[in-house]
Amino acid sequence: MQPAPILDREFLEKLERLTLQWQKSFAGLVGGHNQSRFAGAGQEFLDHRNFHHGDDLRAVNWRAYLRLEKLFLKMFQVEPRVPVRMLLDLSDSMNGGAWQKFHYARRLAGALCYVGMVRLDSIEIHGFSNRLGRRFLCTGGRHRFGPVLDCLGSMEPGGQTDFLAVMREFISSYSQAGLTIVISDFLDDQGCQRALQYLADFGHELVLLQIWSEADRVPPWDGELELEDAETGSQMKVQFDDSARVRYTRAFDEYADSLERLALRAGGRYVGVSTAQAVQDVLFGPLVRARGVA
Amino acid sequence: MHLLNLTLGQFLALFGSMSALMLALYLLDRSRRRQVVSTLRFWISAEQPTVVARRRRIQQPLSLLLQLVSMALLLLAIAQLRLGVPASAPRDHVLILDTSAWMSARAAPPHGRVPARTLMDLARERARAYARAVPRRDRIMLVRADALTTPATAFEPDRQRLMEAIDASEPGATALNLEQALSFARQIQAQSGRRPGEVVFVGTGKLADHEPGKLGLRNLRFLSVPDAIENCGLRSIGVRRSGADSGVWEIYVSVRNYGVAPRTATLALSFGPSPDGPGKSPVGTQRLVLPPGAEREASFAFRTRAAGFLQAQLFPRDAFSADDRAVLQLPPQTLLRVIVYSAQPDLLRPVLAASPQVAATFRPPSQYSADSAGALVILDRFHPPAPPLGDSIWIDPPAAGSPVPVRARVTDVPFVRWLADHPLGAGLRTKDFRLESTSVFEAAPDDLKIGEVESGPVIVARPGKPKLVVLGFHPALSAMRYELSTPLLFANLLRWIAPGIFRRWELNTASVGTVRAPLDNDVRSAGLRVIREDGAGVPFTLRGRALEFFTGTPGTVRVLAEDREYVYSLTLPQLWESKWDVPTDVRRGMPKFPAPLREATDLWQWLAVAGGAGLLAEWLLFGRLRRGRARVSRRPMAMRKAS
Numbered sequence: 001m002q003p004a005p006i007l008d009r010e011f012l013e014k015l016e017r018l019t020l021q022w023q024k025s026f027a028g029l030v031g032g033h034n035q036s037r038f039a040g041a042g043q044e045f046l047d048h049r050n051f052h053h054g055d056d057l058r059a060v061n062w063r064a065y066l067r068l069e070k071l072f073l074k075m076f077q078v079e080p081r082v083p084v085r086m087l088l089d090l091s092d093s094m095n096g097g098a099w100q101k102f103h104y105a106r107r108l109a110g111a112l113c114y115v116g117m118v119r120l121d122s123i124e125i126h127g128f129s130n131r132l133g134r135r136f137l138c139t140g141g142r143h144r145f146g147p148v149l150d151c152l153g154s155m156e157p158g159g160q161t162d163f164l165a166v167m168r169e170f171i172s173s174y175s176q177a178g179l180t181i182v183i184s185d186f187l188d189d190q191g192c193q194r195a196l197q198y199l200a201d202f203g204h205e206l207v208l209l210q211i212w213s214e215a216d217r218v219p220p221w222d223g224e225l226e227l228e229d230a231e232t233g234s235q236m237k238v239q240f241d242d243s244a245r246v247r248y249t250r251a252f253d254e255y256a257d258s259l260e261r262l263a264l265r266a267g268g269r270y271v272g273v274s275t276a277q278a279v280q281d282v283l284f285g286p287l288v289r290a291r292g293v294a
Numbered sequence: 295m296h297l298l299n300l301t302l303g304q305f306l307a308l309f310g311s312m313s314a315l316m317l318a319l320y321l322l323d324r325s326r327r328r329q330v331v332s333t334l335r336f337w338i339s340a341e342q343p344t345v346v347a348r349r350r351r352i353q354q355p356l357s358l359l360l361q362l363v364s365m366a367l368l369l370l371a372i373a374q375l376r377l378g379v380p381a382s383a384p385r386d387h388v389l390i391l392d393t394s395a396w397m398s399a400r401a402a403p404p405h406g407r408v409p410a411r412t413l414m415d416l417a418r419e420r421a422r423a424y425a426r427a428v429p430r431r432d433r434i435m436l437v438r439a440d441a442l443t444t445p446a447t448a449f450e451p452d453r454q455r456l457m458e459a460i461d462a463s464e465p466g467a468t469a470l471n472l473e474q475a476l477s478f479a480r481q482i483q484a485q486s487g488r489r490p491g492e493v494v495f496v497g498t499g500k501l502a503d504h505e506p507g508k509l510g511l512r513n514l515r516f517l518s519v520p521d522a523i524e525n526c527g528l529r530s531i532g533v534r535r536s537g538a539d540s541g542v543w544e545i546y547v548s549v550r551n552y553g554v555a556p557r558t559a560t561l562a563l564s565f566g567p568s569p570d571g572p573g574k575s576p577v578g579t580q581r582l583v584l585p586p587g588a589e590r591e592a593s594f595a596f597r598t599r600a601a602g603f604l605q606a607q608l609f610p611r612d613a614f615s616a617d618d619r620a621v622l623q624l625p626p627q628t629l630l631r632v633i634v635y636s637a638q639p640d641l642l643r644p645v646l647a648a649s650p651q652v653a654a655t656f657r658p659p660s661q662y663s664a665d666s667a668g669a670l671v672i673l674d675r676f677h678p679p680a681p682p683l684g685d686s687i688w689i690d691p692p693a694a695g696s697p698v699p700v701r702a703r704v705t706d707v708p709f710v711r712w713l714a715d716h717p718l719g720a721g722l723r724t725k726d727f728r729l730e731s732t733s734v735f736e737a738a739p740d741d742l743k744i745g746e747v748e749s750g751p752v753i754v755a756r757p758g759k760p761k762l763v764v765l766g767f768h769p770a771l772s773a774m775r776y777e778l779s780t781p782l783l784f785a786n787l788l789r790w791i792a793p794g795i796f797r798r799w800e801l802n803t804a805s806v807g808t809v810r811a812p813l814d815n816d817v818r819s820a821g822l823r824v825i826r827e828d829g830a831g832v833p834f835t836l837r838g839r840a841l842e843f844f845t846g847t848p849g850t851v852r853v854l855a856e857d858r859e860y861v862y863s864l865t866l867p868q869l870w871e872s873k874w875d876v877p878t879d880v881r882r883g884m885p886k887f888p889a890p891l892r893e894a895t896d897l898w899q900w901l902a903v904a905g906g907a908g909l910l911a912e913w914l915l916f917g918r919l920r921r922g923r924a925r926v927s928r929r930p931m932a933m934r935k936a937s
Contacts (some may be wrong), residue, residue: 092331101332187333216332226328226339236334238341248340255336 006110006149011280016142018115018283018293022082022179024205024267039268046075083178084123087170088152091129091161093187094211102157102191104275105183105211112181112281113138115146115293120271125151129159132169165193170199177203181292185211186259189232193262206268207292208259213275217252220244268274300373309369313362320358337766351788357916364908371901372866384431385491386449388479391457391463392497392519393438395805395867399410399523399614412467413498413519420884421460425453429887432491435482436460436909439475439495441468441807441868442846449486465805467848469502469868480511481583485752490884493685500870503809515881524553526584528866529605531803533624536595540650545577545594547606551584551867558583560609561592561813569603577604601626606803613873616867620803623850623863629653630788635662636674641770645784652788655904670786670791675768685791688764690733698754698764706730707747714878715861718744718755718790721782727773733766761791793857801861805868806848811841817855824853 051060051071065070088109094102109125116123117138125148136151138144161184170180180199186192186208200206204251214220219240227236238244256272263270267288273282287293300308306594320588331337397414433449436459444461453507476493483490492513498521529548536542551557557580566574577671578594596604600843601624608618632654634642648656655669664680677695680846693700708728722745734750738741744763745753752766769780789796802811813822824832824843827850834843834853845851845864853860 185332187335189333189335213332219331220331221327225326227334228328228330229334230332231331234334236337236341238337240340244340248336251336251339 006107006152007114008254011111012114012142012145014280015111015115015283018288020084020112020121020179021118021291021294022084022205023291024177024179024203044076048072049075081122083174083176084121084181085170085174085178086112086123086125086181086183087132087166088125088127088155089129089161089184089186089211090127090133090155090238091159091184092157093161095157095186095230100213100275101185101211101216104273104279105209107208107279108211108273108282109181110149110152110278112293113152114142114145115283117145117148118142120225126170127155128166129157130162130165132166132173155156160188161192163192164190164198165186167195167199168205171189179207180204181207181209182256183209183211183217186255187216189229193258196262197266200262200266200268200270204217206230206263206266206284208263208268208270209287209292210256210259210272211275212252212269212272217274218249259294295724305369305373309366310751312365312369316361316365317358320361334643346648354916357912358906360912362498364905364912365772365812367901367905367908371905374673374895375901376895384429384433384484385489386483387428387434387491388437388483388493389421389424389434389438390443390475390479390493390495390497391446391460392417392440392470392495392499393463393466394440394470394497394500394502395465395467395616396469396498396500396521396614397519398587398616399521399525401519401521401523401613413521413523416519417496418463420519421463422457423884424496424517425456425460427887428491433488436463437479438463438466439472439476439497440846441465441471441844443471443475443478443863445478445482449488466846467867467882468805468846469870470497470500470503472499472874476511476514480894483931499874501872501874502868503516503871506729512879515885516876517884518876518882523613524555524557525554525612525614525617525869526551526557526559526608527612527614527869528606528620528803529589529617529868530805531604531620531622531801531863533622533801534603535799537626538762539597541599543596543598543604543624545596545604547592548589548592549582549584549592549608550589550869551586553651556583556585562607562609563594563596564605564607565596565598565602565624566605567602569605569623574605592740598624599627608880611937614869616868617805620866621863622801622803624801625799628795630792631655631669632788633657633666633669634674635659635674635676635678636672637676641768642672644673645770645781648781649785649788649796658825670788683760685761686763687716687787687791688762690765690768693733696733696735696764697762698741698756699739700733700766701736701750704729704732704734704747704749707749708733709752710746712750712779713742713744714793715743716742718742720786721820722779722786724774724777724779727777729767731767732772735764735766745748749922755787757792763787763791783914789857796857798858799861801863803863805866806845806864808844809851809862809864811843811853811860811862813839813841813855814858815839817858822853822855824851826851827875838863 009188028191048061048064049072051073054071059074061074066071083184083219086109088105091177095103104189113123120141122137122139125138127134134146138148140173196206196208221240223240225240227238228234243283260270260272269292271290271292273286273287297571302574369711371913383743389740389803391914393414397412397417399413400410401413422463428434430453433451433709434456436446436450436456438444438446446463446497447456450456472495475495480671483493490513492515494512494515494517496517496519498519500521527550528865529550532546533543537894545563547561547563549559549561558575560579561582562579563577564574564579566572577596580592582590582592584590604622604624611618630652633650634646634654634656635658636642636656636658643654643656646652659676662676662678664683666684668684671684673688673691690696691697693703706728709725711725712722729747729752732747732752734752735753735754738756739753740757742755743751743756744755745751754764756762768776769775769783774780821834822836822841824834824841826832832843832845832851834841841853843851848865851860851862851864
């Protein structure tokens with residue numbers, strides 16, 4: 001029996017009008033569809049400026065010289081090919097709720113890949129837990145989306161999250177900064193803020209997609225609980241009631257807020273996603289509002 | 295609705311224990327829910343101290359309730375809950391029918407054409423009514439009880455056979471031993487292996503001896519037979535020869551009034567050649583006044599040497615006639631004929647005249663005849679031409695004609711010893727006399743040396759047929775004539791030669807059952823024998839100077855003790871001594887067994903299925919299966935990582 005596809009055709013067709021957005025202009029990059037604040041050898045006319053010594057004579061507007069007898073240089077808009085990298089959390093914490101979060105994250109990653117590939121962007125996908133996983137390059141347009149689905153379908157969660165080690169490995173692997181989309185629950189016992197800040201400091205534009213299940217944010221249980229960490233296996237006994245539930249949710253929201261502040265401060269974007277929401281609603285709703293896609 | 299395998303108490307005890315255990319496990323296990331979460335970092339801020347008291351709360355009451363209900367259903371299945379009344383299960387009843395002698399008493403006098411009904415008739419009627427009241431599936435064992443408990447049937451499901459056994463039950467001759475019967479009923483119910491039913495006693499409750507002890511019979515029922523009957527009867531008759539006059543029988547008769555009203559009865563004794571035939575002569579009559587429950591004795595003296603039947607009768611007759619008449623067979627009193635051939639008969643006349651059982655005839659030696667016609671012959675210093683054909687005593691025979699060879703003739707010799715360990719030497723102790731002249735015999739090996747001097751035996755007895763005794767001297771002409779040993783010696787000789795003549799008789803008429811016979815002090819236990827009329831031995835025990843034996847049927851039992859014979863004519867019925875004081879917890883009257891409404895229906899299969907389904911549902915809804923799903927989702931990944 002064939003497994004159900006991660007994304008169906010009808011949904012993918014809806015995604016074709018979307019575009020991955022980034023705000024930063026990354027030096028030394030050409031190509032692609034995003035406009036750059038830097039003028040350069042592009043196809044679209046941007047402006048005129050006075051000719052200076054050493055400018056390329058091929059860009060001189062000779063018609064204006066004949067009319068005004070002054071040298072004006074035509075400036076064109078640069079469309080850089082920005083590297084888009086996607087980090088998908090494969091740790092055990094994504095495993096809760098019968099792979100609920102992991103399935104959701106996989107669909108979201110697939111959808112964003114498709115959006116990028118439609119615009120001929122090149123997207124590199126990495127799974128990670130305590131180390132960076134194998135790279136998978138998505139390029140060549142929408143017609144090459146099939147292998148992407150195969151790659152995502154073959155991924156399975158497992159391992160303990162270590163954001164710091166993963167980001168170090170990521171930075172050392174990619175000297176060229178770019179758009180980095182991190183899809184994770186960001187539930188690392190050591191904390192992931194420092195690692196994300198580390199990534200931003202190296203010029204990467206962060207798009208943080210935090211996935212949580214409803215039980216992660218508002219645990220539905222009551223009474224005496226014997227809890228076991230899905231990643232570390234450590235245990236804890238608590239007495240849980242409504243007041244404790246309020247404290248728990250508050251702590252969770254504070255943590256999400258801290259992630260959002262970090263992303264905004266670094267010029268990136270943050271979207272918190274509950275698995276109760278449809279992927280389509282997230283793409284066309286919160287993600288558009290956060291200008292993650294347009 | 296009832297439980298087949300467990301009682302209600304057992305079921306409740308088991309269910310209570312199981313529920314308590316389940317609740318304890320529940321509080322220990324289910325009160326703390328195990329949960330796998332993505333991280334513990336937010337729980338730390340939500341943590342609050344665990345309160346132990348909270349553990350007493352049931353976190354999943356529906357789960358616990360479902361488990362308890364399921365376990366109750368399974369337990370009911372094990373206990374085999376059934377629809378129907380428990381009485382429908384077959385039971386084994388024991389029906390004890392009183393067949394003691396008292397049951398032959400007439401309950402009511404004959405009226406017109408209606409014959410007199412005995413207590414046994416009433417008891418049989420009640421027994422039949424009980425057998426009809428018992429459910430058909432139950433089995434009944436009929437036990438006849440008098441002094442001995444006798445099962446008449448096995449546990450019998452066939453009512454027809456049971457009715458036949460009841461109809462065949464007749465009163466015995468002994469009194470009721472209820473303790474033995476109840477003990478037997480308890481044992482037989484315990485051994486039957488089926489559900490015990492009732493132990494039913496049908497009778498009057500008149501007991502032989504004492505009350506039955508506590509037998510622990512909670513299922514005892516008493517169907518009483520009314521017996522407000524006045525009775526006065528013979529208890530025992532004792533007859534023995536008078537010590538003063540051997541021709542006189544001394545007769546003692548004991549009469550008891552068993553009723554509750556005073557009675558005046560006439561006791562009449564008669565003697566005749568046959569128990570019921572003509573020719574009876576009256577022995578005596580006495581009028582006895584008997585208060586309620588009292589026992590009186592009457593004594594009679596009756597002279598006769600002839601054999602015959604002594605009959606005692608009580609007048610007027612009452613409802614229980616079996617003890618109003620008793621017959622005792624008296625033996626004849628025979629004499630030992632002795633012919634003495636002596637020239638000096640006066641020497642032996644005092645010795646032989648001392649015993650009333652001896653009829654001595656003195657003749658001169660010239661009239662000697664060898665044929666004495668069965669009489670004992672005493673030859674005093676006389677040598678007959680031909681020896682006597684019968685038993686004989688030779689006194690100082692001439693050496694030439696002595697039947698025992700004479701070894702020597704000695705004079706002035708001291709007497710040395712007697713044969714002390716033989717009845718012939720019983721009581722002979724005298725030794726300090728001398729014999730002026732005596733013959734010393736050459737005794738054969740089988741001869742008994744009754745008296746001896748230093749050189750040999752002087753009194754020799756030769757057993758056999760005929761018996762022979764030889765004295766080497768004449769006791770009346772020697773120094774022994776002044777000693778007590780002389781008459782004792784002759785008494786021993788006569789008793790040895792003709793023991794039947796000197797046997798002492800004691801005749802008693804008593805009731806059957808256990809007989810206690812007091813023995814004389816000089817009776818030795820070694821030679822005791824107890825035999826029936828047909829010569830068969832009867833087991834007996836000795837307790838002190840009393841001999842006890844038991845016989846359940848009327849007849850004559852003889853106790854033989856050396857020269858004595860005690861004859862017990864056990865023709866009187868054994869009657870009761872006490873009345874059973876029925877305990878309060880004993881059920882009375884005819885029972886009404888609940889008729890089974892319908893056949894019992896087994897429910898255990900459905901209960902077992904329902905209990906199992908309940909446990910399965912609990913497992914699916916609340917159990918570890920649900921809690922384990924989260925872990926199950928991790929397992930494939932972990933396995934793949936391992937691979």
